[in-house]
Amino acid sequence: MRQAALICVVDPDPATQRSVGALLRALGAEVEVYATAREFLAQLPSAVPVCVVAESRLPDMTGIALLQELRARGLKIPTILLSADADVSGAVQAMRAGALDFIEKPYIDRALVTQVAPILDVDDHRAH
Amino acid sequence: MKEKPATVFVVDDDDAVRTSLRLLLKSVGLPVETFASAQEFLDGFDAERAGCLVLDIRMPGMSGLELQQRLNEIHAIVPIVFITGHGDVPMAVEAMQHGAVDFIQKPFRDQDLIDRINQALEKDRDNRAGLKERDAIRRRMQQLTPREREVLDLVTQGKANKVIAGDLNVSQRTVEIHRARVMEKMGASSLAHLVRMVIEAGRAS
């Protein structure tokens, strides 16, 4: 029996934690939620997720910095950044840093499913 | 035949923007060619020519993003720096996901644009070098005999000579001879090198 794939959500906003968590669980993922990048990074050695969904403006570092930290640790985990106050240059920076996607809140569900479903290897129509 | 120098291809429907960019890029010594529309660029497109594309997003007729898509469809590797007067986040993300080097908003600092253009030109050089390397590897692989090709596949799967001998039902000595010949024909300095070349050759061009 295949174990559920782990996706980590890093976002201090409880509403986002709940909604994104619920969405990803609906896609069949196991979800762990962290409010800060530090908590998430501290947890990393025990379980490496198949995907990270992170707010681009975390309390302790930017989403781009988190992305760079993962790369520095040699972890090419697909990372999706979310942003409530996105601008074009921020989005471009994130993409240049290697983000899988950069999604504007609150219109995240459709885009998230589009990106995450292939990673989870599920039929993404199910969640539509 | 001497190759043309890497050229900056500017595609923008606005006359003033095009002309000013030509002046700017010439002032830093970059060869420039300008096009008033995406279609005009596509019509004269030569995949062999080195360079990069400075591309406006919103234009009458074919948009910048559409041109990017068309180029991807024909596996053109020319790196693209988008310049746009009114890009939004999804548009920028899409351009980046489809391989753009950057997505710059108008008006821009000249140095930012020049830096990006240089990055793009460097990427183009790398791409072209990689492409050349891949072509070379493929050419070498084509020189292998069917048996040598079989041995190459099994070696790069990490199988020991003895196992390969069993698989192919030949002596271990024969495997060793084939393997040496494969290493020689491919110009591989080590097994790791050989594996990298096979992976490289397997990549889509």
Place this chain on the structure above:
Amino acid sequence: MDNNADPAPPAAPAGRPESELRALLDAAVDAVIVIDHAGRISTFNRAAERLFGYRAAEIVGQQVNVLMPEPYRSAHDGYVQSYIRTGEARIIGIGREVVAQRRDGTEFPASLSVGEVSGSQPPRFIGFIHDITSRKAGIDALRRERDRAQSYLDLAQVMLLALDLTGRIAMINRKGCEIVGYTETELLGRDWIEWCVPEARRDAARAGLQSFIAGTSAQPDDAEATVLTRDGASKLIAWHATLVRDELGNIVGTLSSGEDVTERRRAEQALVHSESLLRSAQAIAKLGNYEVYVPTGPAFWSQEMYRILGLNPKQGPVPIDVFTADVVHPDDRDRLARELQRAFNESGRLDLEFRIVRPDGTSREVHSRAQFQPSADGESTVITGTLHDITDRKLAEAEVRQGQERLTHVGRLATMGEMATGLAHEINQPLTAIATYAQAAVRMIDSPGGTETTELREPLVQITNQALRAGEVIRRLRAFVKNRATRTETVDLNRLIEDLRVLAEPDTRVNDVRLSIDLTPELPAVSADPVQIQQVLLNLIRNAIDATLEAPAAPREILVQSTGVADGVEVAVVDRAGGIAPEIAANLFNPFYTTKAAGTGLGLAISRSIIRAHRGKLGHRPTPGGGTTFYFTLPPLPGA
């Protein structure tokens, strides 16, 4: 006549000598006639001879009915026969008034008493006849008198009612009967209050009657009291009552005259009601009316006139010259005076809006309409008119106008919002060129070996051009989105369309639609608010772009053209897109109706109200060969 009756021989009276009886009969004052059972006269005394003009000798033996005129004459035999046969007397023992006939044929009233001569067989009858001519005349006179009085009472159309002390009806005239719906016979002797006073008022009416009779009140009942008619209806009667006394001065009853005022009161109430309605209506409408005789004569102002003008009704209407001089707003006095003069001399009508100033200093906008006609005596002019306080309406109109202007502005902003992408692009392009030229120039200056200043000329010229280009867009944009009051000026529509190109073209360009303009030269000028007309035009162009984008197969071109038409100048925006579905066409001009995801639905509604305010029309028709043409017309300048 009974022909079968046997003639009977005259018989001598028994018991008394004939001569004595004869003398007795002849001495009698009344005529005495004896007849037999067949109606033949057997005795005819001297008084009878005198009365009828016959001598006894010639009448005895004749039928008694010769003494009667027809039709009594023929009827008489029947009476006698009938009596003999049945024993039922019509006249025996009763006596009655009859008409008799003398020998000379003249007739006279007479009283007749008839008796049967006892013991005679066959029966004989004796009649006593008395000439009552003189008595009868007196009675007839009395009766005539009474009838005349009655007819006076009846003619008076007043109910007359006499009650005795217990309230029973002693007399009621015809009108009274008519009012209460009973016959006189039904009413006489009845208790008036029981019969004709509504139950709820009976106790009060009885007490009133008693106190009237007792002399403690001047009236038995209310001056106007309701009576109950036979069919249950109520009638309002105005009563006057007096006490009736006998010769000794004792009160024996009451006599009342009552007038049916039901209709009159109803009419009066209706009048009062309609007057109060009129007053309320005037107050609600703030509409006063007046009638003034000029130069002299009565003047009438309705209540509302005073209210509108803030004047005291007790002081009466203000003379027209004082009105013009004091009540009218100083700025409007000349105008009103002129109009009044014109009405007096020529038109006979006034229809003018002006301002008045109330004593408290507040001013009101009023509208007066009046007709001027010569008075009946030709001495003066009668001005009949209305004064309407239109201050509130004016305020409301101003608010509507301001609201309309705000809405129009919002519409412009919305249109701009839809065009923002194109406009941002339009401003950003020159800015990009400027920055790039300038940076190129700096690099040229910094380049090793330097640069000839003449080489910098081109970038600097370009920078200037591009700065002006951006500035122009911004200037037009500002003019367009500025919140402004409607301002009308003389407009060359061709020029306006050309000017609009700067705003419209970016939008078409970024949407990859070709905008072409086809102007008819030398069109008449129009009077218009140029910004509002541009707004309409931009809106139509925007719609045309959207329609074109929705029809991917359609030619991507929009044509703006101006043409002279019969009623002015027409500006048309022609697209080649899919046309308008009928169900959409029906709602096209409805506010908030939109087929666009991001539309407000206000564009066309506002555009139409703008064009209407310009006395033009906005419409659409199919483009020949497919698509839709929206057009508006504006009337030419007067005199142009």
